[in-house]
Amino acid sequence: MKFFKPANLNDFFEITAKIKKNIYFLAGGTDINVQIKNNLLSEANIIFINNLPELKGIYQENDQIVFGALTTFRELINSSLVKKHLPLLSDNLQNFASPLIQTSATIGGNIANGSPTADIMPLLMILDANLIIAGKAGSHQININDFYHGYKQNKLNKGEVIKEIRINRDALTDVSTFYQKVGARKTLTIAKVTLAGLMKITHGKIEQINLAVGSLNEYARRLPQLEAYLTGKTKQQINLEKLKTILAKEITPISDLRSEKEYRFSVCLNLIRTFVE
Numbered sequence: 001m002k003f004f005k006p007a008n009l010n011d012f013f014e015i016t017a018k019i020k021k022n023i024y025f026l027a028g029g030t031d032i033n034v035q036i037k038n039n040l041l042s043e044a045n046i047i048f049i050n051n052l053p054e055l056k057g058i059y060q061e062n063d064q065i066v067f068g069a070l071t072t073f074r075e076l077i078n079s080s081l082v083k084k085h086l087p088l089l090s091d092n093l094q095n096f097a098s099p100l101i102q103t104s105a106t107i108g109g110n111i112a113n114g115s116p117t118a119d120i121m122p123l124l125m126i127l128d129a130n131l132i133i134a135g136k137a138g139s140h141q142i143n144i145n146d147f148y149h150g151y152k153q154n155k156l157n158k159g160e161v162i163k164e165i166r167i168n169r170d171a172l173t174d175v176s177t178f179y180q181k182v183g184a185r186k187t188l189t190i191a192k193v194t195l196a197g198l199m200k201i202t203h204g205k206i207e208q209i210n211l212a213v214g215s216l217n218e219y220a221r222r223l224p225q226l227e228a229y230l231t232g233k234t235k236q237q238i239n240l241e242k243l244k245t246i247l248a249k250e251i252t253p254i255s256d257l258r259s260e261k262e263y264r265f266s267v268c269l270n271l272i273r274t275f276v277e
């Protein structure tokens with residue numbers, strides 16, 4: 001196993017260009033150190049990215065709130081900018097892991113690791129967050145809802161890194177929101193089901209609704225068919241059987257040591273009903 005420690009992004013691009021394969025990044029290390037410790041990455045080239053200044057900080061740029069990918073969960077929770085404009089994030093990530101893990105774990109790492117249970121994903125998905133991906137040839141933007149294509153599979157190419165996460169500063173204006181992570185306990189728990197929701201009601205009708213779930217498919221995702229069904233409806237027009245049928249098409253819960261698939265389906269349905277009804 002080899003370690004590299006770039007001082008800035010240019011340095012990072014130089015190093016990654018010279019390595020042919022088995023490249024892994026170490027940001028906060030809370031996921032990857034577990035793999036290193038268990039000898040799962042013996043041939044790995046580990047690039048320590050925690051020094052890259054271009055990936056740090058939370059700030060406002062025009063109408064966007066920008067999070068460097070190295071932002072830790074503790075920094076996010078404590079940020080006055082986030083509390084002011086995007087309290088959905090600061091309020092609901094309070095119980096992420098434990099206080100100790102929060103000081104190391106980065107949001108870029110949570111996104112890149114891509115676990116279906118990762119806490120931040122459903123929130124970023126309903127907020128339509130954009131990821132800025134940096135590579136030697138330049139940067140490009142990809143919406144978080146288009147970033148995954150399989151279990152822990154994302155669209156990063158070799159030598160690319162998540163640089164920033166950008167969210168519209170006014171994403172929460174005039175909307176009601178919902179977030180619930182259901183686990184065995186409140187903290188230090190892996191989600192069995194997570195639902196995040198954002199809804200705008202006009203004249204008693206749902207004008208816009210964004211719903212995203214975690215732990216119910218091979219990666220977290222929005223529920224576009226359900227969103228389409230609910231849009232334009234009043235509470236009274238929502239048909240429970242129809243809701244169930246659509247949900248069954250959009251989620252594929254599994255049974256594992258944490259819970260049964262039937263339980264996961266029912267909990268998800270109940271959370272959606274709690275939010276929309």
Ligand SMILES: Cc1cc2nc3c(=O)[nH]c(=O)nc-3n(C[C@H](O)[C@H](O)[C@H](O)COP(=O)(O)OP(=O)(O)OC[C@H]3O[C@@H](n4cnc5c(N)ncnc54)[C@H](O)[C@@H]3O)c2cc1C
Nearest residue numbers: 025027028029030031032097106108109110112118119162
């Ligand atoms: C005790 C414990 C409790 C936990 N509890 C929770 C929890 O409650 N909820 C939850 O969601 N997770 C939890 N986790 C998992 C973990 O803390 C998070 O996934 C964390 O956000 C990972 O970030 P990191 O900086 O530590 O990533 P690292 O371990 O440094 O990296 C993880 C992966 O992401 C890649 N990567 C990192 N940064 C970037 C980047 N900027 N661009 C591209 N790729 C990148 C790396 O190559 C690596 O493959 C827990 C972990 C532990 C050990």
